[in-house]
Amino acid sequence: MSRLQVVSGKGGTGKTTVAAALALALATEGKRTLLVEVEGRQGIAQVFETEALPYEERKIAVAPGGGEVYALAIDAELALLDYLQMFYKLGSAGRALRKLGAIDFATTVAPGVRDVLLTGKACEAVRRKDKSGRFVYDYVVMDAPPTGRITRFLNVNDEVAGLAKIGPIHNQAQAVMRVLKSPETAVHLVTLLEEMPVQETADGIAELRAARLPVGRVIVNMVRPQVLDAAALELVAAVPRSSVARALSSAGLGGARRGGHAERLVDPLLAQAEEHAERYALETEQRAVLTDLEVPLHELPLLAEGMDLAGLYALARKLRGQDVS
Ligand SMILES: Nc1ncnc2c1ncn2[C@@H]1O[C@H](COP(=O)(O)OP(=O)(O)OP(=O)(O)O)[C@@H](O)[C@H]1O
Numbered sequence: 001m002s003r004l005q006v007v008s009g010k011g012g013t014g015k016t017t018v019a020a021a022l023a024l025a026l027a028t029e030g031k032r033t034l035l036v037e038v039e040g041r042q043g044i045a046q047v048f049e050t051e052a053l054p055y056e057e058r059k060i061a062v063a064p065g066g067g068e069v070y071a072l073a074i075d076a077e078l079a080l081l082d083y084l085q086m087f088y089k090l091g092s093a094g095r096a097l098r099k100l101g102a103i104d105f106a107t108t109v110a111p112g113v114r115d116v117l118l119t120g121k122a123c124e125a126v127r128r129k130d131k132s133g134r135f136v137y138d139y140v141v142m143d144a145p146p147t148g149r150i151t152r153f154l155n156v157n158d159e160v161a162g163l164a165k166i167g168p169i170h171n172q173a174q175a176v177m178r179v180l181k182s183p184e185t186a187v188h189l190v191t192l193l194e195e196m197p198v199q200e201t202a203d204g205i206a207e208l209r210a211a212r213l214p215v216g217r218v219i220v221n222m223v224r225p226q227v228l229d230a231a232a233l234e235l236v237a238a239v240p241r242s243s244v245a246r247a248l249s250s251a252g253l254g255g256a257r258r259g260g261h262a263e264r265l266v267d268p269l270l271a272q273a274e275e276h277a278e279r280y281a282l283e284t285e286q287r288a289v290l291t292d293l294e295v296p297l298h299e300l301p302l303l304a305e306g307m308d309l310a311g312l313y314a315l316a317r318k319l320r321g322q323d324v325s
């Protein structure tokens with residue numbers, strides 16, 4: 001099982017929710033996971049219903065069985081200060097970093113450097129050991145940028161290692177890429193059973209593979225229950241209205257005479273069934289596209305009553321049940 005689990009996917013498909021559920025799922029049996037957020041949007045705090053997270057690792061949840069989830073909202077500017085400290089200690093490396101033209105002390109941090117800092121911090125947490133030589137975190141789960149940006153984001157250290165040919169920055173960038181391109185890392189993509197996110201997932205996987213980044217799993221989120229089985233779906237198009245009305249009244253739903261309650265229920269019911277059959281056909285198509293990607297698929301249900309902490313734990317149980325952890 002990879003120790004760094006990166007969760008990407010199309011915007012709004014549930015990356016933050018799935019990353020949080022995965023962190024909980026991995027924290028079983030006394031394990032400790034770190035859930036990191038890199039987009040500065042305090043999504044993790046929202047999902048766990050707590051106040052905004054500082055740039056500091058803190059325990060955010062206890063998993064069933066006693067595992068612990070820590071969380072960290074990585075602040076790029078504070079991470080930069082960390083790194084500068086490190087590089088200044090390393091002497092000329094600080095100057096080399098400036099020579100890359102990458103750092104503007106006074107104003108904003110260039111996006112590339114930002115990503116170097118964010119991925120660097122996550123990899124540092126992956127590799128960190130305590131005094132007795134044990135990993136501090138069994139797993140690090142990253143709520144990562146969306147599919148369109150994920151490959152570039154994870155690959156940024158390759159560019160840096162190429163620019164700084166030798167020295168501590170080169171070594172640091174290479175160390176990060178060693179983690180990211182190894183089986184120690186898995187990049188998961190969250191999707192919905194809809195055309196756009198599925199297409200984006202297929203494109204994302206192709207890009208990750210081309211960049212030799214380790215593709216993990218596809219997690220299909222917000223899957224709606226299938227209320228009609230195959231036989232019922234076939235009937236939807238062909239069933240006579242009169243037999244639906246008779247069935248309704250024999251189920252006690254109003255009289256069978258014309259204009260009665262049962263009669264009035266028939267059209268809306270059939271319309272709903274048709275809509276369901278249509279959606280089911282579309283979903284089947286998208287499932288087939290996903291299956292062709294040859295990546296393990298997992299499914300998480302749509303929680304009809306909305307997301308809350310209990311829902312999050314329920315999703316974590318589902319992930320554990322599907323052996324994602
Ligand atoms: N399985 C689910 N059932 C019901 N609601 C869900 C489920 N998963 C996610 N949601 C809800 O969908 C919305 C989007 O989820 P989330 O914020 O995790 O997506 P995201 O991909 O991180 O979005 P963004 O691209 O904005 O970061 C949230 O309101 C969340 O509570």
Ligand SMILES: [Mg+2]
Nearest residue numbers: 015016017043
């Ligand atoms: Mg999010």
